[in-house]
Structures are given as C-alpha cells and as structure tokens.
Amino acid sequence: MKKLTVGSFFAGVGGIDLGFENTNQFKVVYANEFDKYPAITYETNFDLKVDVRDINNVKASEIPDFDVITGGFPCQAFSLAGYQQGFNDEKGRGTLFFEMLRIIKEKKSQNKQPRIVFLENVKNLVGHDNGRTFQVILDSLKHLNYKVQAQVMNAYIYGNIPQNRERIYIVGFLDEKAYNNFHFPLPIELTNKLEDVIEFDKKQDDKYYYSNSSCKFYPLLDEEMTKTDTIYQWRRVYVRENKSNVCPTLTANMGTGGHNVPLIRCKSGIRKLTPRECFNLQGFPSNFILPKTLSNTRLYKQAGNSVVVPLIERIAQNICKAIS
Incomplete structure (x- = not known):
C-alpha cells in the first residue's frame, strides 16, 4: 500500500x-x-x-x-x-x-x-x-x-x-x-517497568540531586523516601509514594522544581528524573536526539x-x- x-x-x-x-x-x-x-x-x-x-x-x-x-x-x-x-x-x-x-x-x-x-x-x-x-x-x-x-x-x-x-x-x-x-x-x-526507563543505579550529574543545602524540605524527603525502585512526589506539604509502580503523569513544568515533580531515591541520593528519562517515559526511542543547545527546562517542558x-x-x- x-x-x-x-x-x-x-x-x-x-x-x-x-x-x-x-x-x-x-x-x-x-x-x-x-x-x-x-x-x-x-x-x-x-x-x-x-x-x-x-x-x-x-x-x-x-x-x-x-x-x-x-x-x-x-x-x-x-x-x-x-x-x-x-x-x-x-x-x-x-x-x-x-x-x-x-x-x-x-x-x-x-x-x-x-x-x-x-x-x-x-x-x-x-x-x-x-x-x-x-x-x-x-x-x-x-x-x-x-x-x-x-x-x-x-x-x-x-x-x-x-x-x-x-x-x-x-x-x-x-x-x-x-x-x-x-x-x-x-x-x-x-511488561516495561520503571527500571527499564529510569537509571536507578547510575550516578547522574549533581544538578539533578536534592540536598539539605538546595532544598528546604529535604529532611522530609530523606525520611519518607525509603524505597529505591519506585517514584515519589513532593505534594506541597507531604511526600507521596506512587504505589502502583508507574510514573505519575508527566507535566510541562517538571523542570521548575517544587510541587509535583517526580522524584526517586537511588544509591547516589534523592533526585528528579533527567530529561532523557522523561522522554523514555513517553516511549521515545533511545536514538531520539535531545539537542544539547536546549536547556533542561525546555526539554522537560517538551x-x-x-x-x-x-x-x-x-x-x-x-x-x-x-x-x-
């Protein structure tokens, strides 16, 4: 045809x-x-x-x-x-x-x-x-x-x-x-699991990680985020675990930090998803190119x-x- x-x-x-x-x-x-x-x-x-x-x-x-x-x-x-x-x-x-x-x-x-x-x-x-x-x-x-x-x-x-x-x-x-x-x-x-699209075990750039110095609610994240195979969200005043083992709906404002951003705990610390992981969660193939000329904020939005x-x-x- x-x-x-x-x-x-x-x-x-x-x-x-x-x-x-x-x-x-x-x-x-x-x-x-x-x-x-x-x-x-x-x-x-x-x-x-x-x-x-x-x-x-x-x-x-x-x-x-x-x-x-x-x-x-x-x-x-x-x-x-x-x-x-x-x-x-x-x-x-x-x-x-x-x-x-x-x-x-x-x-x-x-x-x-x-x-x-x-x-x-x-x-x-x-x-x-x-x-x-x-x-x-x-x-x-x-x-x-x-x-x-x-x-x-x-x-x-x-x-x-x-x-x-x-x-x-x-x-x-x-x-x-x-x-x-x-x-x-x-x-x-x-059949595709979170670990297939999110690099839980790989150390990422420091800019993706939360810490005491960069995040005022970090102590609560550190206390509540106990699992290393699922996704959490900061919901203004509390930490929400996604118990269904799927990622919550990705939004255009994920790069701004703060409320509703998907977070994971891995061996290297507590961090947000990378832009590549977000594209993975939309089913884009690994050879789909994310232009290096664009900021992460723009890639998260895209x-x-x-x-x-x-x-x-x-x-x-x-x-x-x-x-x-």
Whole structure:
C-alpha cells in the first residue's frame, strides 16, 4: 500500500508523527509548530522543515495536501492542571481547534479534504463545561462529514509504558466503511517497568540531586523516601509514594522544581528524573536526539507536552487496518 501522507499541527517534538511513521504506512509531509524550541528538537530528528508560523496565519493553499490531519491541539485551557477555561481561554489556546477546522474546510473547498482526522488531548476535555466543549468538537467534525470515534486511554494500560497518563483520542473517517472497520486498540500487558526507563543505579550529574543545602524540605524527603525502585512526589506539604509502580503523569513544568515533580531515591541520593528519562517515559526511542543547545527546562517542558509514542503507533496501525 502506498504510504498515506500526514499533515501535523501543534506538532511539538513530533511524538504523534513518530508514532504514525513507525508503522511504515504513513509519511509526514508537513509539520506546524509555533514554539521554536520544540521545532528545533523536531528538525533534529526528522528530515522535514517545521513551519513555525502561528496557525492563524497559515492558509491551506500554502501547504501540501495530505491524507491525514493530526493535532494535539493545546490542552492547557482544558487541563485539570490549568484553569479549565476551554474555548474561553484568554490566551486563545482553546480556540486553536477551530483553526484546524478552517484548514480542513479550505482543503475541502479545493477538493483536497483529508480523509482521516486524528486528535489527542487531556482527559478533562471530555467533561469540560458539562461535556458541551467536547460535543462541539465532535459536532464540528461530523459537520465536515467525518464519522468519529473517541476513547480515553491510559499509557500503562494501552501503550506498555509505565506512566499513568490518561488522554482522549479522537479518530474520524470520511469513508463509512473505514469507520466501521476501525476500533481502538485493546489493553495489553505492562511488561516495561520503571527500571527499564529510569537509571536507578547510575550516578547522574549533581544538578539533578536534592540536598539539605538546595532544598528546604529535604529532611522530609530523606525520611519518607525509603524505597529505591519506585517514584515519589513532593505534594506541597507531604511526600507521596506512587504505589502502583508507574510514573505519575508527566507535566510541562517538571523542570521548575517544587510541587509535583517526580522524584526517586537511588544509591547516589534523592533526585528528579533527567530529561532523557522523561522522554523514555513517553516511549521515545533511545536514538531520539535531545539537542544539547536546549536547556533542561525546555526539554522537560517538551517531554511533558508530548505524547506516548507506542500508544499512538498502536492507534495508527488500527487506522491502517481499517482503510485496507
């Protein structure tokens, strides 16, 4: 089968794109990412120049045609970690979904409408504003003749990645037969453990470690963090052990220190995760390059904003089966 072309919006470092291309059935021909720093990481790992323009300024006639349009449109407006402003977000992040719709409509007017839509967002999008926000999204896609399926999926249940990360995935097809053939992946056994993606036994750079001199709540960490094979979090006034043996949801602010940052105790001391370990926990391969020109704070943000690559790949494989 000839590879299907993909147009990627809000591409970040390319997690969705990597998941699709890993099937060997898709080829990304266009990527748009407004933030220049993840675009640097993207271009380091893909043979594609990123369009770093604001999506509001992108016209469909200026970009290639593609079979599949993908987007992990900004989720801060819908996230439990944010203010849950949704479409009313004062920074306009909640309305960027409609810019993707505009691109689709413009392509449709040129008889080049993408056959398939793939979207990813935070779980809280489903219940935001008593479900009305999510319904607007589904209705908007249906108005453009897409038959749509959606499901909330967790990384450690469906992606074989030891991270507790729930996200909503939306897949739409123009072709009704493909829609009827499609189903989301079934749960799989979690065989990848924390020790497979976190270097508990390896000494890291001193900057990753907590100490009495660098951390005012270190004595409590030292007292409460007794295990060397699991992940803890500092929760403002207490230490929380993650007893499920998976990592809590990675966030974009992991590089800032303080509240909610995943912590581990190892032979060399108490430390936060490295950027590479965070990318490992999103299922990126070991040969995915983290540019040395970027600060760790930016890399933490990029990892936290990205997606679980193996789960994306499983969904993309099922899309292939549905259309073939």
